[in-house]
Amino acid sequence: MLQFKELTKQYGNFTALDRFTVDLESGIYALLGPNGAGKSTMMNILVGLIAPTNGCIYYDGTDISKMDDKFRDIIGYMPQYPGFYPNFTAMDLMRYMAQMKGIPRKDAEKRCLKLLESVNLTEKKDAKIGSFSGGMRQRLGLAQALINDPKILILDEPTAGLDPKERVRFRNMVRRLSDQITVIFCTHIVSDIETIAKEILLIHHGKLLKKAAIPALVEEMQGKVWEVLPDQDGIEHLLDEYPRSSLVSRNMQTAVRIVNDTKPHPDAVSCKPLLEDVYLYMFGDDAS
Amino acid sequence: MIYELKKLFQRKELWIVLGLTLLAILLLVLRDRSSLADAGSNSQKTAAYYDYSPEEALPLIERELEQLGSSASDINSSHYHDWRVLYHMRDLAKDFISANKNDPNVIRQMYNEMNTADSDFARRDLAHAIKLYNRVRNYKLADASSMEYFLLLLEQGGYFHYLYLLVLCTMLSPLFSAEYESGMYQILFSSKKGKAGLFRKKICGGLLCMVLFALIYTAFTFLLSWFWHGMNIRMLSAALQSSVLFRNCPYALTFLDYALLVFAMRAVIGAFVLALTALVSCFCKKNVTVFAISGITTAIPILIAKLFENVPAVQTVLNRLGIMQLSYLSNYLTEYNTVNVFGFPIGQFLLSVLCTCLLTAFLLSAAYAFWTRDTRHRRI
Numbered sequence: 001m002l003q004f005k006e007l008t009k010q011y012g013n014f015t016a017l018d019r020f021t022v023d024l025e026s027g028i029y030a031l032l033g034p035n036g037a038g039k040s041t042m043m044n045i046l047v048g049l050i051a052p053t054n055g056c057i058y059y060d061g062t063d064i065s066k067m068d069d070k071f072r073d074i075i076g077y078m079p080q081y082p083g084f085y086p087n088f089t090a091m092d093l094m095r096y097m098a099q100m101k102g103i104p105r106k107d108a109e110k111r112c113l114k115l116l117e118s119v120n121l122t123e124k125k126d127a128k129i130g131s132f133s134g135g136m137r138q139r140l141g142l143a144q145a146l147i148n149d150p151k152i153l154i155l156d157e158p159t160a161g162l163d164p165k166e167r168v169r170f171r172n173m174v175r176r177l178s179d180q181i182t183v184i185f186c187t188h189i190v191s192d193i194e195t196i197a198k199e200i201l202l203i204h205h206g207k208l209l210k211k212a213a214i215p216a217l218v219e220e221m222q223g224k225v226w227e228v229l230p231d232q233d234g235i236e237h238l239l240d241e242y243p244r245s246s247l248v249s250r251n252m253q254t255a256v257r258i259v260n261d262t263k264p265h266p267d268a269v270s271c272k273p274l275l276e277d278v279y280l281y282m283f284g285d286d287a288s
Numbered sequence: 289m290i291y292e293l294k295k296l297f298q299r300k301e302l303w304i305v306l307g308l309t310l311l312a313i314l315l316l317v318l319r320d321r322s323s324l325a326d327a328g329s330n331s332q333k334t335a336a337y338y339d340y341s342p343e344e345a346l347p348l349i350e351r352e353l354e355q356l357g358s359s360a361s362d363i364n365s366s367h368y369h370d371w372r373v374l375y376h377m378r379d380l381a382k383d384f385i386s387a388n389k390n391d392p393n394v395i396r397q398m399y400n401e402m403n404t405a406d407s408d409f410a411r412r413d414l415a416h417a418i419k420l421y422n423r424v425r426n427y428k429l430a431d432a433s434s435m436e437y438f439l440l441l442l443e444q445g446g447y448f449h450y451l452y453l454l455v456l457c458t459m460l461s462p463l464f465s466a467e468y469e470s471g472m473y474q475i476l477f478s479s480k481k482g483k484a485g486l487f488r489k490k491i492c493g494g495l496l497c498m499v500l501f502a503l504i505y506t507a508f509t510f511l512l513s514w515f516w517h518g519m520n521i522r523m524l525s526a527a528l529q530s531s532v533l534f535r536n537c538p539y540a541l542t543f544l545d546y547a548l549l550v551f552a553m554r555a556v557i558g559a560f561v562l563a564l565t566a567l568v569s570c571f572c573k574k575n576v577t578v579f580a581i582s583g584i585t586t587a588i589p590i591l592i593a594k595l596f597e598n599v600p601a602v603q604t605v606l607n608r609l610g611i612m613q614l615s616y617l618s619n620y621l622t623e624y625n626t627v628n629v630f631g632f633p634i635g636q637f638l639l640s641v642l643c644t645c646l647l648t649a650f651l652l653s654a655a656y657a658f659w660t661r662d663t664r665h666r667r668i
Contacts, residue, residue, distance in 0.1 A: 081471070085298075102480045
């Protein structure tokens, strides 16, 4: 179990993370929040890039700062837009990361090949990374994060740049892993975690707002999601007046979907809420 | 380690800097080739007398000089160069013969001074000097008349020491900054070794690269000196005092020891550059900035000194700031030179090396402290 206890990070007068407290067991946990919410700060502290100002993180009851390299041995981290050495081949990088993560040489070669196969990069294993597309880099980023069979996998926007087929493949891969390990999945793409996340962590201004399963969160939005079919001028007016709104297509017409506590328009009809509505409702103007 | 080396040598900037510097050096060498040719033919002439002892060679040289002419004005212009070389060789042979007579007057004089010295340091200094000179006074000297040019080119490398510094800075600058530039730092810092382990690994890799490069560069300057000035391979085991330049050197060294010392000093310089680039990398994440700062700190004093060749005061200051001075052993070994350290005489050379090593250790410690500062946990 991973426990965050009153985790705080301050940069001068600015509080990036404010007494963040949560317990995570095995499964996929999605971290949702707008830009600047504190998601990256939380992940950077977890992987050891920065130290917290206060509070600590426990893994199975032990402070990870005391575990040091033993904790780093069990984590896999895929940053957003991972950068690689352009003159290295994919296989070079995997071997290098195997070395960095202390994988014995006799096991490393086999494991590297297996992981490259799982992310569909076998044909490109001897190609220079400089020639890779964005999607290929993301897949390679995932492969290197898994090289040490981590118990905690931290993924920062892992599906950015992947086409729909690759995103489905990625989701399936992560879902298969999540039975035995803890996956912290940071994303803006709600559809990526809708079907796989065990629980959602909503974070804003460094604070944890909510931690709940998707059905529970969606249930809370009952009676707060509306759709209305206005004329063209009405659309612009509604979008301006209600920032938590979006345009949707209904029967070949454009409707405005509004998240609001009360009925926003006489013609508005209550709808079944979605996870995206939860995001809009929680993060309000920041999300719009 | 292999991958760290691969990362370093796959960088295009290294090869571009190497290529441009080699080109510049080639142009400078071509410009100066006439004076270099002179030195080269000098070595061919002296090589002809290697099979003779100075006592045997002297009458032969004098007979040849008589045949050419007694003074420069008598010489046919086509023989002038040969006459000049033989004239120089005669002086060296005479000097060598007189040196081998082991005149102990100097040492006797030191004993007298020691007995009348007015401070503990002066007594210790003279005692130390006597001990060193007594050890070397009975060395059999060889005919090393051509060795001055050889040694100077070996230690100073002509124009190539610019190459050494520039390549060193280019090679070591990306050691840390490359991880930030490529974006790999997040993945590497979160790996098992962590930031601290990665720092140690990179420093070891950098030291290995630096030592290898110092070895290659020293071998290169050795071969270059040999090519231009020639040398009998047996001279490597001859006493350093055989060379007129080092006649008063108080240390028991051979020419081979000298070459090894030059390599060691270049390695010390390389370690300093490594420490400097490591520290600068903690604050500047761009490879170009790290290269510029380390290059300016190390190479610029030498270049400016070249521009002010006719201003001795400026030259003296700038030459002392130039880190490559440490490898110019002729500055330290030509005579007995000590510094008073708490009343004890410490060789100037040893002190310079010690100070450089201490400064290098300090820079590395500071770099380590800054590098790992973000990861040190604090509790409030």
